[in-house]
Amino acid sequence: MDATVVNAAFEGLSLVFSWPYFMYTIAGTLLAMLFSAVPGLNSSTLMALAIPLTIAWEPLPLMLVFGAFVGGATFMGSITAILFNIPGKSQNAVTLLDGYPLTQQGMAKTAIGCAATSSALGSTFGIFFLIGLIPFMREAAMALGPPEYLMLAIWGLTTLAALSGGSMLKGLIVAGLGLQLALIGYDPRTAELRFTFGLDYLHDGLSLVPVFLGVFALAEVIDLMVSRKQTLSGKHHIEELTGSVWEGVQSVFRHFGLFLRSSVIGTVIGAIPGVGSSVAGFVAYGHARQTAGRASRFGRGDIRGLLAPEAANDAKDGGALVPTLALGIPGGTGTAVLLGALTLHGMNPGREMLTDNLVLVFVLIWSLFLSNWITSLLGLSLVNPMARLSTIRTTRLLPFIIALSVIGCLQFRGLMADVVCAVLFGLLGYLMKRHDWPRIPLAIAIVLAPLFETNLHLTLRLHELERIVFWTRPLVLVLIAMTLVNLFLPAISSRLNAKRQGQREGSSAGDESE
Amino acid sequence: MKVSNRPGAMPGFWRNYWSRNRITISLGVVTCIFLADSLQLGRASAWVPRSILLTTLSLIVLLLGRELRGQSAGAGVTAIPDTKGIVSIVPALGWIGAMLMMVWLLGVSMGLMLFCFGYLRWYANESWSMSGVLACSLGLFIQGVFGLLFKMPLYQGVLSALT
Numbered sequence: 001m002d003a004t005v006v007n008a009a010f011e012g013l014s015l016v017f018s019w020p021y022f023m024y025t026i027a028g029t030l031l032a033m034l035f036s037a038v039p040g041l042n043s044s045t046l047m048a049l050a051i052p053l054t055i056a057w058e059p060l061p062l063m064l065v066f067g068a069f070v071g072g073a074t075f076m077g078s079i080t081a082i083l084f085n086i087p088g089k090s091q092n093a094v095t096l097l098d099g100y101p102l103t104q105q106g107m108a109k110t111a112i113g114c115a116a117t118s119s120a121l122g123s124t125f126g127i128f129f130l131i132g133l134i135p136f137m138r139e140a141a142m143a144l145g146p147p148e149y150l151m152l153a154i155w156g157l158t159t160l161a162a163l164s165g166g167s168m169l170k171g172l173i174v175a176g177l178g179l180q181l182a183l184i185g186y187d188p189r190t191a192e193l194r195f196t197f198g199l200d201y202l203h204d205g206l207s208l209v210p211v212f213l214g215v216f217a218l219a220e221v222i223d224l225m226v227s228r229k230q231t232l233s234g235k236h237h238i239e240e241l242t243g244s245v246w247e248g249v250q251s252v253f254r255h256f257g258l259f260l261r262s263s264v265i266g267t268v269i270g271a272i273p274g275v276g277s278s279v280a281g282f283v284a285y286g287h288a289r290q291t292a293g294r295a296s297r298f299g300r301g302d303i304r305g306l307l308a309p310e311a312a313n314d315a316k317d318g319g320a321l322v323p324t325l326a327l328g329i330p331g332g333t334g335t336a337v338l339l340g341a342l343t344l345h346g347m348n349p350g351r352e353m354l355t356d357n358l359v360l361v362f363v364l365i366w367s368l369f370l371s372n373w374i375t376s377l378l379g380l381s382l383v384n385p386m387a388r389l390s391t392i393r394t395t396r397l398l399p400f401i402i403a404l405s406v407i408g409c410l411q412f413r414g415l416m417a418d419v420v421c422a423v424l425f426g427l428l429g430y431l432m433k434r435h436d437w438p439r440i441p442l443a444i445a446i447v448l449a450p451l452f453e454t455n456l457h458l459t460l461r462l463h464e465l466e467r468i469v470f471w472t473r474p475l476v477l478v479l480i481a482m483t484l485v486n487l488f489l490p491a492i493s494s495r496l497n498a499k500r501q502g503q504r505e506g507s508s509a510g511d512e513s514e
Numbered sequence: 515m516k517v518s519n520r521p522g523a524m525p526g527f528w529r530n531y532w533s534r535n536r537i538t539i540s541l542g543v544v545t546c547i548f549l550a551d552s553l554q555l556g557r558a559s560a561w562v563p564r565s566i567l568l569t570t571l572s573l574i575v576l577l578l579g580r581e582l583r584g585q586s587a588g589a590g591v592t593a594i595p596d597t598k599g600i601v602s603i604v605p606a607l608g609w610i611g612a613m614l615m616m617v618w619l620l621g622v623s624m625g626l627m628l629f630c631f632g633y634l635r636w637y638a639n640e641s642w643s644m645s646g647v648l649a650c651s652l653g654l655f656i657q658g659v660f661g662l663l664f665k666m667p668l669y670q671g672v673l674s675a676l677t
Contacts, residue, residue, distance in 0.1 A: 053664075169576060177541060177544070177545070177570060183562070183566070187558075190558050194555060195563070222610070225609070225637070226602050226606050395640065396634070396638075396648055399629065399630035399633055399634065400652060403652055403656060407668070410668075419617065420614065423610055426610075427607070431537060435537045437537060
């Protein structure tokens with residue numbers, strides 16, 4: 001491995017474990033755990049709230065806190081899935097299939113022990129995979145020019161639109177809407193004002209802070225206010241839990257092969273932009289079920305049905321950082337908000353991030369690593385108090401979350417108009433959530449728009465000057481092919497499926513008539 | 515409410531179509547407004563926005579066309595007027611609007627404290643004492659963490675300028 005990378009890795013590690021920086025990771029992890037105990041809220045909401053409040057911070061504590069936010073929120077959702085049959089987040093939906101039956105059999109602590117160990121080791125696997133890839137990511141990022149960055153932005157947008165859930169057309173429309181909103185303000189080339197509609201506020205364009213706060217924080221707040229959900233677990237007190245934590249820990253090592261395979265699945269799926277984290281868990285669960293043999297008790301409390309998705313869910317965090325840090329294309333919602341935070345702090349993922357800010361990249365990675373271990377160790381040692389977090393009443397926390405959003409908006413530029421803008425985007429985000437429109441392409445399009453527009457103009461200029469030939473660059477051609485696959489494969493496969501189904505129905509109708 | 519699924523059967527068909535596609539139609543209207551605004555841009559500045567806007571508009575038309583075809587082909591489409599959703603969001607938006615007004619007039623600390631008290635007491639049906647305690651805690655939290663610890667200049671509100 002490159003000596004620069006090794007030195008940066010050790011420097012990052014020493015910074016994460018040094019005083020007082022160590023405390024940033026711990027505080028960030030605890031905050032992420034608290035937030036993930038509130039129904040409807042998650043680490044993305046927390047990160048959106050934290051962006052304006054950390055705007056004046058140095059990059060080092062920022063990376064520590066955001067790394068902890070990414071890593072700290074996952075495990076809490078598993079606890080509610082195991083104990084109350086309520087998945088804290090969509091990615092924990094698969095955890096309850098075998099987690100809750102184990103609780104019903106009096107093995108709640110065994111299940112939590114297994115989930116905690118599997119999560120911690122899974123995240124470690126994903127993070128070391130990411131570290132192993134960094135030298136290659138650096139070389140790849142160095143080889144990219146404006147045409148490749150342009151195509152990466154287009155490919156990233158189509159991938160996110162295609163895979164962010166629901167209809168692909170809706171995803172593409174939302175991405176288009178995000179791009180048009182990002183065009184508000186001065187044209188970077190001609191300095192002409194675009195789409196300001198006579199409002200001075202829009203001259204500098206839409207700022208990421210009110211947009212992210214609205215779409216990811218206030219939208220959830222409005223949803224909670226409308227749904228009037230009381231607590232995450234639906235309970236106000238928790239009974240004493242039974243089972244053996246140690247037995248759960250041992251189960252991971254008894255099925256170590258399955259754990260490794262599930263971690264690989266999670267890491268690879270995490271590295272594909274836009275593929276939801278729930279996919280990683282379900283694919284790992286499916287794999288565990290297929291390879292388990294006939295005597296398995298999947299769906300009725302098989303520990304392997306818990307181990308596999310937990311390993312995959314946490315391993316995917318490391319994988320999701322690969323496209324985010326190397327290409328500036330986020331893997332999911334959490335990394336999308338993280339990308340926004342990095343951009344606002346003047347750190348551009350890609351070549352710049354992997355050369356000038358390599359130590360900071362490692363600080364982020366080690367902070368993620370540490371926060372995953374902190375949550376798992378707390379899960380092993382403080383099962384009952386952690387379960388009690390799920391009884392926090394939402395209505396009492398909402399004013400505090402609204403206060404953080406308002407102060408965050410006002411802190412950013414001191415403009416009341418930013419708060420109004422955040423509320424409008426909150427309403428938009430709520431309506432999108434309610435009507436099953438994906439929100440990630442909107443946020444990503446706003447983040448990627450400058451990359452898209454700048455590189456589009458650069459590419460065209462270089463092409464005009466005959467400094468490059470766009471159509472002969474191999475990576476550009478690969479990315480064009482991948483974009484076309486994104487756009488047309490779902491339509492082609494659904495047509496083929498419909499045709500096959502029609503043929504099957506035709507043949508079965510023929511059999512019946514005979 | 516059972517309505518006809520045939521395009522000719524007015525107005526049930528189109529009411530149903532609107533209730534299913536109001537977000538898409540609204541996005542189409544927004545895109546058209548942007549497109550109209552782009553007409554006043556110079557040639558050099560206009561082509562990127564216009565390309566994006568026309569692509570988005572084509573996709574919206576495609577989605578609306580697909581929905582229309584699907585609705586026409588589907589048997590016995592039932593219109594579910596989404597009045598419940600709209601009604602339930604009105605109080606929540608009212609409280610958020612009130613919060614904006616209070617913060618604008620009274621500043622962050624006082625405005626959010628008042629909002630917190632009112633919201634907890636009358637929206638969340640908490641007791642008077644719990645609402646009071648939590649509202650005061652929020653005020654202390656804002657002043658303590660942001661005012662004293664982070665030394666942030668907190669927004670004072672337009673009324674403070676008058677006094």
